[in-house]
Amino acid sequence: MIVGVLKETAEHERRVALTPEVSAQLVKQGIEVWTESGAGLESNFPDHEYEESGASIVSDRNKILTGSDILVTIQTPDEEEFKKLKKGAILICLLWALQHPELVKQLRDLEVSALGMDFIPRISRAQNMDVLSSMSSIAGYKAALIAANELDKYLPMMMTAAGTIPPSKSLVLGAGVAGLQAIATLKRLGSVVEAFDIRPEVKEQVESLGAKFVEVELGEEETQTEGGYAKELDQKKQDLQRQAIHEHCKKSDIVVTTALIPGRPAPILIKEEMVKDMSPGSVIVDIASENGGNCELTEHGKTVEKYGVKIVGPNNLPSQLSLHASKLYSKNMYALLNLLLEDGKPNFNFEDEILLKTTVTHQGEIISPMLKNG
Incomplete structure (x- = not known):
């Protein structure tokens, strides 16, 4: 299982989706972490800290896009980039799916399993995943x-x-x-x-x-x-x-x-x-x-x-406040990954309210009730 971390390219975006601290926790669980070179620099997490955490530094952005089983980002990659994701890959980021219905259709058609961090339900069990509250x-x-x-x-x-x-x-x-x-x-x-x-x-x-x-x-x-x-x-x-x-x-x-x-x-x-x-x-x-x-x-x-x-x-x-924002986002992401992964493999259990509401697309279908009912 490979988790890929991209360097954010959106204007004014200085955060990174995974910090070295959380990368180390994933590596301990037997998960490979590929971090794009320079991904954490603007949040004051240099490449050597990722290497010390057990993550691999990858300078080729396309390798991360095409090789990751799970791609974690802050902002949604652009259309040409998420088209490079392999069939069945999982994308976890701030999707803002309600504002971008065309993006949802594209992800559905590409059979990408997309989870929107902004769709985490505000329930007590999901507090440690609630990115919107953290930010x-x-x-x-x-x-x-x-x-x-x-x-x-x-x-x-x-x-x-x-x-x-x-x-x-x-x-x-x-x-x-x-x-x-x-x-x-x-x-x-x-x-x-x-x-x-x-x-x-x-x-x-x-x-x-x-x-x-x-x-x-x-x-x-x-x-x-x-x-x-x-x-x-x-x-x-x-x-x-x-x-x-x-x-x-x-x-x-x-x-x-x-x-x-x-x-x-x-x-x-x-x-x-x-x-x-x-x-x-x-x-x-x-x-x-x-x-x-x-x-x-x-x-x-x-x-x-x-x-x-x-x-x-x-x-x-x-x-x-990119350093602390990245730390909080990364911990929220880790909590969601721990819910999604079972024995190191994704388990989309839609009887779980958090996974049901957070999953925007999966296996060519739109899943989240917020979109279906909207």
Whole structure:
């Protein structure tokens, strides 16, 4: 059994799918690990560390593509590359299958068994495989640091000989994993933090971090999906939500937005007129930038200034902490491989909820209920 690890080639991608630590664990189990030369360099894992782990360093990328039984990556290889995979090979990566139906059809037609790390169900048994939570935590942390760096004020209260400076005020929109980490980081930096989420059940988590929960009466309607994500609201409730957000944006120095809906563009939470009403020098960091953004004025990959407000649309936040992001992703990958492999061989047991939901294609069929029912 050969597990291949590619050097990531996507723009702004500095992570690696397997670290030397996890490579060593796989080698101990009798699995061969082929790592492309330089795959870990941008995450500060040089080739010699992989060699010391028992992995083989392979300079020929095509050899890894054509020879691997299991190919593990962060981003999906391009079409010409995954066409080189042998029939029956297994590809495990962030597939984003809901956004890329053509890719799913191609993988099905090529009879590649593709598992989407972004499809890991959010259940307790799968917590050690949950890449989205691992990466969201990093994104929330980094977003808070970016906001602090861009703001032209102190975050904590400062008592000086020249007078007392009050603490900055921050608003975090969305209290999922990324939002909670942003709240915690902003609080540690000394800011006064408020948070909004349409899911009332997260109030306790927000308050446990020392932030104030902004409540909006949205009725009895279910606001959370089975997987724990926020549901999209109807127009009337969206208007109520935006009205509340507008009032709190006006008095915030920092706004961090984290709202995402799986398989859909990010919901617009901050309209242009809200930005107009914010104080000059305020900062918006839009974590949802890659999915269209939660702010109407966000430009992905850029920091723009509108009405005196800095709006940051960051690229691939987890990759900006590439060493720890790679470590977490790699451990999530190892946990999934341990579930998939039985006596060193793949066992696609679709009675297991994790394998059923995570497997996008297998033996020329589309498997995951998320795609079949979508």
